[in-house]
Amino acid sequence: MSTQEKDLPLLDQDSTARLTDFARACKVAARAVSLYPPTHPAIRLSLVRLVDAVARITAKGTVTLGVVPDNLLMGGAAPLRPDQAVRETAALLHDHMIGLLTLHSSPDPDGWLPFLNILAKSFDEVRASGGVGRLWSATGQRHLELQEIDYADILREREGIAAQWDDIIRACLNLDSPLDDKSLRALVEVCGNAERFTEFVLALEQSGETSMGSKASALLRMLRGVVDLVSRTDPARMESVLRNVAEGFGTLSPDLLLELLATDQGRADKAADLVLQVASRMTDETLAGFVAKDVIAQGGAVTRLTHAFQALVPEPDRRHGVLEMARAQVAESPLGETAGFVDFWKDTANKLTSYSDERYVSESYARNLSGVRTQALEVERVTDDPPERIGGWVTSVGATEVRALELRLLLDLLTIESDAERWQGVTFPVVSHIEDLLLVGDFDGAIQLTTILNSEASGEGDRKPAAVAALARLAEGVMMTHVVTHLRSVDEESAEQLRKFCHMVGSSIVGGLAEALAGEKRAIARQRFTQILLGFGAAGKTAVERLRASANPAVRRTAIYLLREFGGSDALPDLTTLLDDTEPHVQREAVRAILAIGTEEAYAELQRALATGTNQTREVLTTALVAMRNERAIPLFEYIVRKIDRKGPLRSVYLRAVESLGALKAEGSVGLLEDALYSGEWWSPFRTAELRRAVATALSRIGTPEAERVLQEAAKSGPRGVRAAIRAVQS
């Protein structure tokens, strides 16, 4: 916390967090706007963040932030903890003369751009444009109110209180804006009191970010204004004012004093005379204090002190006296207690009196220390690298670029590593990286790496075993999970990349794909899985063979599904064995698959299963068949009607087949049913009657003219049993 806010109330944790958040967002956004071109995405991002931060800080209503040079105050309270971002944002706002900032609400991000553009301008630019208040008013924005710092106001407010020297100094530094009378009167009061003027001088010396020349100009300007005012309003007071100022001069550093004297040189106006007038009023005590202070601080006489001393005390005789007084003061300091002080002082006095551009040009040890600490900043200050160049460098280690380099590195390692054992070592991170690339959907990268593994696995070189093992590890890992997830949602182009990738990994992923396929509900995903599996050709079927033998019924069902998808009569033997499966679900799937094949041979296999299976098998198959009442099943039902022995245990199957043909309105089956209608055994009248009724019912449901014709003809001229069946149906 700055010294100024020592006694201020503190914000609570939550308010501090919101204020800090705003400060960070504001700082980042201001930086982005000043660094990047208007269309750069960083600006958009930072604006969004700023809007969020403003929304949070104004969640309970309008908020006014007080801006002091190194802190932001909310409702007059300071943040709980010091924060760099708060300090920097405060400095940025303060540098633009913003004293109060009132946030009304969170506008859209673009609403903040005008404000940030103002902050991106230099103070000089802002001042040249009429000040921050005027610039902001011109934007017409209302979500933000700013109050510009008015130093005259500040001086008035702080009259009688310890002045805020940095603000006064800033006012003095603002050379384009004349100091008004009230400000000057306040400064006269300062100069009327030696102690306060000394404070002012110290504050001026310590104010950062300003060159020595600017400080000297500010001091000179202030003095000129004060002297002019006093000479106009209270000339009798002039002498005491000048003496006070002269006393204050004793606290200046040699650098600033020399700068004042240098400013004085070459000028013929009153200002030149003014510095000399003040200097001439520096007493011996003041001069001795000036020397002693600097010798103690620097550990000796440095060039600048010597220059200043000689300029201030040109008379050799007077120098001796002043130095004697200075020696007494230094002797009382810790330096005076060191061994060899007598020699030391002799050397120092010698330098101060006889120096003429010779040996020793140095700064203080203390300044060395601070110089070392700020050295890096100085380097940054002198560099002429434009933001674009620096941005380019930093971007080269951005996330996307590093990602690309990581891929490039692995590709290079796979290519240039000549030792087979070490190459095997490389495959481990490669496999992990492929998995990672798949997770995020970077299929290009995954394909590039897998291509190399695939190529080595297909070759006969000494890398082959490692490549094969790597692909196997890949297939066994989380890769398939990622592939499956993506296949459900990606576009066709990406799906094609995944298909390519899967085929490069090899047939070991068929099982995983088949598993995924078995549980998949989305048609598009099933289609993609199937396409990939089909692309494996014979290898895919081999995998199906394994699945078919699985103890897990669900996996066996998957096998059937694949056999269906692979299609063709080749799958029939495998499907046939599954007709005898112990699991009804599996049997039903097998029936569906055989139906999908749709050849006579396929139907014959179904019939065989029906004929030779257990009662349970028969029941399951029949149920499955009936359940599949669609036109594709008609040939099978016809086959059953044509081929099955309706007298035996398959009678119920026969009846269901007839019923199904009726239900499916199988127009093409009328001839077959007509034959069935007239079939029968005289020794089994009840069974024959039941079968004929079923056939008559089916014909009636078909209802086509041909079916009607068959029924009418049978009713009119058929055998007795047939007529009875027709009547029973028609009634």
Next chain:
Amino acid sequence: MIDATTRAHLSDDLIRRFGASLRGIQLYSSSHPIVARNLEGLAEALRALHAHEASIVIGIVGGELIVCDLPMTKASASMGELIRRFGAMGIERITIDRQVALDELRRFAGRFGQLEKKHSGDALKEAAAQLDSPNIRVGRVTLEEQVPEEKTDASTIRRMYSEAVSVASLLWESARIDSKPDASAAQSMIDMLAQAVVHNRSALMALTALKDYDDYTFTHMVNVSILTMGQARGLGIEGPLLREIGLAALMHDIGKVKTPSEILNKPDKLTAEEFTIMKRHVVDGAEILRGTPEIPALAPIVAFEHHLRIDGTGYPYGVTRPHLNLATMLCGIADVYDAMRSQRKYQQAFPSERILAVLQLNDGKQFDQHLVRRFVQLLGIYPVGNLVRLNTGEVAIVLQVHAADPYRPKVRVLFAADGIRLDLPRDINLWETVQDARDDLASTVVAPLNPAEYGIDPLSFI
């Protein structure tokens, strides 16, 4: 009512989409199409679950992910990285309301990635509060108020440097024996050095001049790391990226653990065959680092590329890069500089001009001359802390580098030309004396010296 199987399926899908989205934002810029695609996938997965639940709570309990009270054991196994990242942020649960839109998810993911890039440790946990948005609430482990860190003083920095060299030797040994350097030890050390680079860069960089010549391998690791971080910091890089660059530089030569010691320590010039073996260290280094979990991606890249030059020269042969990345370039400069200025049993330190000449080799086409200039400005030809002989024969310690003229630093004269130590050392700004054309004053540094031979500790002057 949603059945358990469907719910598990949707939850599993959500976790994977979440993992992919946050991994994507970690690996790619937020505007990358992959990021957009993953976020759309996440939004879709959320919509599917939101059809049944107004708010979805993702919790992290003992290394498991819980979605609406349903443990996602299967997903957790493959989402270890996601759980680790949540843990690093102190996140215990994330609640996502039905009203969440794609934009809000995008902002959340973007902010998540930004926070990870900018913060680490407790600062990251604290910063995680910024993840909250109207429809995404993050439950976090609350932190005790942090005490501001004290600025590091010279003795702390000296101790830190010494510890860093010790850790470097441990890293070297673990890499040599297990082919896996101790990543956590390296991370801790880099955290420490990076903090010092931020707070007191010059003093730390000055320390790199004070190496113990017997431990060249380890001091070189630490020095290159410090010098690289120093340069990176000068470019405004901070936070995790600064540490990643520092770690990469620390490990740049780790592949040499596989180089036969008779070649590594050979005092004479290497034969062509030996040089070929020596050059393998870049490949070995990349392989070692790429195979070590928890080592950031930049490290193997820098280890692999640090002998590549921007004009396409260097090695490994056959490897080309259209542009070298910043970390590689900074590390390359620091590596050459530190290797040449180091005095070893079989090699005297090169004069600074010679080092600069190497950095400007081939008309400055091997190294980015803008970076070389910045490096020279940052460090000076004679860095702070260097003990040097002046053209007058006096011996002085470099106190401050003048960026505008890195050849003429500010020095403190400690020994007169006749070798007698001065009772009252004096300071000279060499750039001032040369401007004044004073022949009787020291104006140039002639050579760097070994402080140990003069029995002084340069750090005590900084």
